[in-house]
Amino acid sequence: MRFLAVIAFLLAATVLPRPAQAETALFAGGCFWCVEADFDSVPGVTATTTGYAGGKVANPTYKTYGKGGHREVVRIEFDPSVVSYAQLVAIFLRTIDPTDAGGQFCDRGRAYSSAIHALDERQRKAAEQAVKDARKLLGAKVATAVEGAARFWKAEQYHQEYYRSNVRQVTRFGIVTRATAYKGYRKNCGRDARVRKVWGQEAYKGANPGS
Secondary structure: OHHHHHHHHHHHHHHOOOOOOOEEEEEEEOOHHHHHHHHOOOOOEEEEEEEEEOOOOOOOOOOOOOOOOOEEEEEEEEOOOOOOHHHHHHHHHOOOOOOOOOEEOOEEOHHHOEEEEOOOHHHHHHHHHHHHHHHHHHOOOOOOEEEOOOOOEEOOHHHOOHHHOOOEEEEOOEEEEHHHHHHHHHHHHOHHHHHHHHHHHHOOOOOOOOO
16 A cells, blocks of 8 residues: 555656746836736736836835836736747737837836836846837837846735726726726727737737737
């Protein structure tokens, strides 16, 4: 019996796969609700968190982050055995207008400008290659910055998964759920229409726009 138990243990140790260690990406693509919604649908993405990064002021809030030089960003945790960082960057670029240096869609200024925060040298090389590929494919200058690691500050809790929240509140669209307000904002801002105009058939490749 003891011999059989040892054999069973060895077989289990051989068959059970080791879970891949999660990795992290940090992208700024305009409205962080939209970026989060796009990436929650990507296979291999295990968690997304909206927040602020890239500025010089500590503890930014939704009311102060722009004045502190921060952008709206999304921290993406992913399983590299399912999706690689290079693939995530390629998907990211196809969910924004990387030719826009002044912001994204109806949102203007640095706070909404696009950027890839490479967290190490390997990510930097992958990001720079993805930008190079995008420039060649689009035949246009890519304004999306490839920057170094930046401290991530988590946004207020009500911003997390705003795009699918059933909480009702007063918005520009009336007293509606946050999910309804998000859909109205995204459509009125022209995000999806512009991405499809810039990218054509490549638009949202690998993602499900807006979830």
